[in-house]
Amino acid sequence: MTTSYDPVTVWGVIVLAGALTFAIRGSFVYLFGRIDTVPPRIKSALEYVPAAVFAALVFPALVAPTGDLSLSLGNDRLVAGVLAALAAWYTERVFVTIAVGMGALWVLRFVV
Amino acid sequence: MPTVPSDFLDGVRDAAPLHLGIAPFGLVAGVAAVEQGLSIFHAIGFSSVVFAGASQLAMIELLGADAPLAIVVGTAVVVNLRMLMYSASIAPYFRNFAARTKALSSYLLTDQAYALSIARYGRDGDTDRFAYYFGVAVSLWVVWQFATVAGALLGTGLPPAWGLEFAAPLVFLALLVPALKDRASAASGVTGGVVAVAVVVAGIPFHLDIIVAAVVGVVAGLAVSSFGGDV
Numbered sequence: 120m121t122t123s124y125d126p127v128t129v130w131g132v133i134v135l136a137g138a139l140t141f142a143i144r145g146s147f148v149y150l151f152g153r154i155d156t157v158p159p160r161i162k163s164a165l166e167y168v169p170a171a172v173f174a175a176l177v178f179p180a181l182v183a184p185t186g187d188l189s190l191s192l193g194n195d196r197l198v199a200g201v202l203a204a205l206a207a208w209y210t211e212r213v214f215v216t217i218a219v220g221m222g223a224l225w226v227l228r229f230v231v
Numbered sequence: 232m233p234t235v236p237s238d239f240l241d242g243v244r245d246a247a248p249l250h251l252g253i254a255p256f257g258l259v260a261g262v263a264a265v266e267q268g269l270s271i272f273h274a275i276g277f278s279s280v281v282f283a284g285a286s287q288l289a290m291i292e293l294l295g296a297d298a299p300l301a302i303v304v305g306t307a308v309v310v311n312l313r314m315l316m317y318s319a320s321i322a323p324y325f326r327n328f329a330a331r332t333k334a335l336s337s338y339l340l341t342d343q344a345y346a347l348s349i350a351r352y353g354r355d356g357d358t359d360r361f362a363y364y365f366g367v368a369v370s371l372w373v374v375w376q377f378a379t380v381a382g383a384l385l386g387t388g389l390p391p392a393w394g395l396e397f398a399a400p401l402v403f404l405a406l407l408v409p410a411l412k413d414r415a416s417a418a419s420g421v422t423g424g425v426v427a428v429a430v431v432v433a434g435i436p437f438h439l440d441i442i443v444a445a446v447v448g449v450v451a452g453l454a455v456s457s458f459g460g461d462v
Contacts, residue, residue, distance in 0.1 A: 121268025122294045129273050132300060136290060136307040137280035143314050145337035151322035157315075163456060164449050165316040170416040171423030171448025172310050173407035175441045176289060178424030179431040180400035188432050196397060203401050207408040213252040216405035217259070217398055224397055 199223035238359040242366020245351070249343045250374045252405075253284070257375045259398040260287050261382020262389065266396055267295030274383040278376055282338070285406060286310040288399045289441065298438035306441045317345040324352050324360050332361060339368035342406075415456035423448025 122129070147154065157165070181200035182190060192198060203220030210216070257278065264274035269291065277287045286307040293303045317340055325336055348364045389395050411417045427444035435443075 121266075123297050124294055124300075126270065126273070128300070129269060129294060130276065132290065132294065132303055133273065133276040133280050136286065136304050137282075139304065139308050140281055140283050140286065140311045140314070141338055143308070143311050144318055144340040145334065146315055147319040147322040148325050148333050148337050148340075151326055155323075157319045162316065162319070164453060165313060167416060167419035167449045167452030167456075168309075168313045168316075168445060169410040170407065170420035170452065171445045172313070172441065173285070173403050173410055174420040174424030174448065175427035175444035176285070176310075176403040177400050177407055178428045179440060180397070180403075182428055183431050186431060186434070188428070196394075196400075199397070200400065200404065203404055204408065207405045211405075211409055213402060213405040214255050216408075217255050217401045220401040220404070221395075221398060224394055228392070228394070 195224055195227040198227060236362075238362035239366040241351075242347070242363040242368075243370045244366075245347050246343065246367045246370050249347075249371065253343070253371060254374055254378045255398075256284050256402050257378025258382035258385070259395075259402055260284055260291070261379040261384070262386040262395055263288055263291045263382075263399055264379075265383050265386035266389075267291050269294065271380070271383040274379055275376070278379040281307070282372065282375065283307075283311050283314075283341070284375070285403065288402065292399065293438055296438060302438050302442070306438075309442050309445045312445075313342075314340060314345075317342070321345060321349060324348075328361060336361070336364060336368070339365075339372060341368065341371060343371055344368035415452045418455040419448040419452030422451035 124132075147157070177200070181197050182188060182194070184194070184196045189197065199220050202223045203216050206212075206219035207216040260278060261271075261274045264277065265271065277291070281287055281290075289310050290303050290307050293306060318337070321340070325333055328336060344364065344367045347367045348360075351358055351363055352360060386395075407420060411420050423444040426447045427440040430440040430443050
């Protein structure tokens with residue numbers, strides 16, 4: 120799968136996303152003094168963003184890699200992903216997680 | 232009085248273990264860009280202009296799937312929204328910085344730079360705040376740029392059968408697991424993940440899965456923290 124967008128459009132996305140991300144990062148750093156604290160409701164909502172977002176990025180890639188639900192041992196990405204999740208849980212290291220997940224995928228694809 | 236270089240070097244040293252973690256992540260960001268048909272310059276552009284790995288990978292994947300541009304940018308904003316929390320939390324420590332220093336510090340704000348600096352400021356009130364922060368943040372930045380370029384150069388030469396695009400969800404998995412630190416976060420994660428799968432499987436158009444899943448997941452986290460009694 121490769122993009123059909125032309126290079127200039129992609130640059131537009133990069134600049135716009137970069138500007139918005141910079142605004143998020145700089146928001147309170149600049150506003151401090153005018154807005155000293157985040158309202159508690161918003162603060163607690165923001166605390167749950169990472170878990171929801173990262174899970175949304177992970178789950179479909181494991182259980183529905185082709186767009187259809189695939190909850191069987193024949194789904195090599197799901198099996199490799201579960202092993203990688205165990206590695207992430209016990210080591211909390213990005214490198215180990217990638218190594219275990221890719222290693223498991225390759226064993227399932229090329230060896231088993 | 233601590234000297235500027237020593238706090239800067241402390242920052243670089245404290246960040247060293249994290250360099251090992253972001254190097255493969257940056258590599259994946261570079262590989263993913265060329266795999267989705269973007270150029271090496273786009274890969275460098277994402278890493279230098281946006282400089283936020285998870286959102287870069289999400290955008291690259293969406294561009295590869297020809298998602299509407301508003302969804303591509305909107306998803307990046309949602310993925311990076313957590314930095315609003317970091318910005319608010321670190322702002323009091325950056326209060327006395329000059330405007331230009333504030334801009335540079337904001338641009339360099341990442342999960343890792345935030346976590347290390349906040350811990351150091353809490354521990355040692357005499358720290359030269361900018362020197363330490365800059366040591367952490369700029370060393371992460373350098374590793375990130377080199378890793379992306381290496382990944383983009385490598386990307387074109389990799390056989391598709393290796394399934395290297397699978398490294399992207401593995402990176403997210405490594406970020407997800409530590410984010411599930413309590414019951415409410417776990418509820419938010421499980422709900423967000425299940426909703427994302429439902430949106431994808433139902434074939435809802437425009438790749439809205441991450442945005443919808445984030446909103447529903449956060450609501451679930453708030454519900455559990457209000458009614459679950461563990462906060």
